[in-house]
Amino acid sequence: MTGERITIEQAAHVARLARLDVTGDELALYTMQLEAVLEYAGQVAAVDTSSVQPTAHATPAENVMRKDEPGECLERDDVLREAPESMDGMFLVPRILGEAP
């Protein structure tokens, strides 16, 4: 795991997954820096964790339930005022259906 090479193609794939339009010199720089940080972070491989469970939260976590009753909520107009575009009380977004894959 440590010292693994990251190719430009791998970095480009990660950028695509993360919806970041990153190309050219910027992508080349991030590829190098990604590799350096991953090599450093790869030190965790040296720790013996064969007998431990993963910790997602450091505090005792349990499911939090509440009654399914309507409570206070934000005013629709207050929320839509901050939207890039809205129409008829709804968010207006680019077409997502019928796109080329």
Add this chain to the structure above:
Amino acid sequence: MRSAGPGSPARPGSPEGPDSSEGSDASSGSTPSSGPTPPSGAMSIAAIAAAVRSGEASAAGIVEQYLGVIEAMDAGVGAFLEVAGEAAIAAARRVDALMASGEDPGPLAGVPLAVKDNMCTRGVATTCASRILAGWRPPYDATAVARLAAAGAVTVGKTNMDEFAMGSSTENSAVCVTHNPYDPSRVPGGSSGGSAAAVAAGMIPGALGSDTGGSIRQPAALCGVVGVKPTYGMVSRYGLVAFASSLDQIGPLTRSVEDAALLYSVIAGHDPADSTSIREEPEWTGRLAAPDILEKGVVGTVVGLLREITDGADPEVRSRVLEAAEGLSRLGATVEEVSIPELRFALPAYYLIAPAEASSNLARYDGMRYGLRLGDGSAESVMSTTRAAGFGAEVKRRIMLGTYALSAGYYDAYYGKAQRVRTVLVSAFDAAYRRFDVLLGAASPTVAFRIGEKVNDPLAMYMSDVCTIPTNLAGHPAMSVPFGTAPAPGGNGSATGPAMPVGVQVLAPRLGEPAMFSVAAALERIAPVTEPPVLDRQEL
């Protein structure tokens, strides 16, 4: 409302000379003549609240006084992204009206405060110092902000930060650079650098920050103020823009341990809107500033001098930590060295866990419901264009790192492994706390470094948080207390730079805040007297 930064032109009406700001405050007529007269930077939160609650001073007068100081000073510091002056004066007048009607406005009556720009403030821009949220005005207040207001405090503005709290110098802000008040050529630390610099410069008596890997304690250390990272779950994260949800925690930055305890007491407590907030509140919730905690002393307290966050620090920083330990010993504490070797894996684990959580949390900035939207065509093209232009380099790096660590084929080796290492760290801490009440070490391995020094080397910047990150992974509380100064390295590595503040860090087990505050208060009483910052109001 304004944006400010170093190099901002002087605004009309700005005080021009050394005495004019004080003079205009005194002659404005809005502060009762019987009000406190020392420079506002020297006033404690406790003193302001006491003066307002006793009728000695008006909240509006106090708030106007601080707004004047910010106006005069912040062009040279760059701590504030936005100052909401009119709203603050209106809020202060409501406090005064409560007083006039015989009601108690609360324990923070009339206390002006600043809030890091990643906490939602209704109607006041909340941007995380990012282009992607430029101008966004939240429709609600964060719980911590609302609790301050309910206690009578007045939020006067939002402070600069590393974009989305990712950084250790505040240089990753997309808006402006913040200067360390002790030496304007140096960073204030980060990511809560604006809050730390504002408090250090005397522009505000206290501020809120957030701490995911040290973002309250490291800037507090570098700016010579008190900074507290509470036990995970003690302060609601509702309305705090999420970075790494299992690590993020809101806390205070102040000029004294007592003031930190006062602010913490107000913002702590269960909040149904944050499912990670602790439901069974400990007995000390809301009363950390009580004498049985702050004046308890350290007789019988068992303090572990934690080698992993002491030995690797710069020699002069290490000397201050050792002096602090000796001081506690003289006051009656039992001080012993302790080593937790597992801690050296904390930083590597953090740089897998935090970016993984960030890549997930920051997926919401897609240009659809709020914030920036750029480009046209397909939804995916709009998202990718918006995010590439809206996020800065460090945010993009961490999103890519996190996406990689979570992606198929790498999940077990990176993210899964880091989570298991986290378990190992927690167990190692638990073992140490069976023997020690608190642990002691440096809050930062160095004093404040020069602006630009580490900006092109992400790994070097990440090392700035080596002393603070273990606490976040464990969910424990820790705080930085100013303890003297150390000479900053000169231009060629020689120790010829200016004297810069050093922070000693007190770490405690989960919900160990009372012991942590008792030790911090003791340290404060024996800390060396230091010169005030260069960028002090009196020098303008």
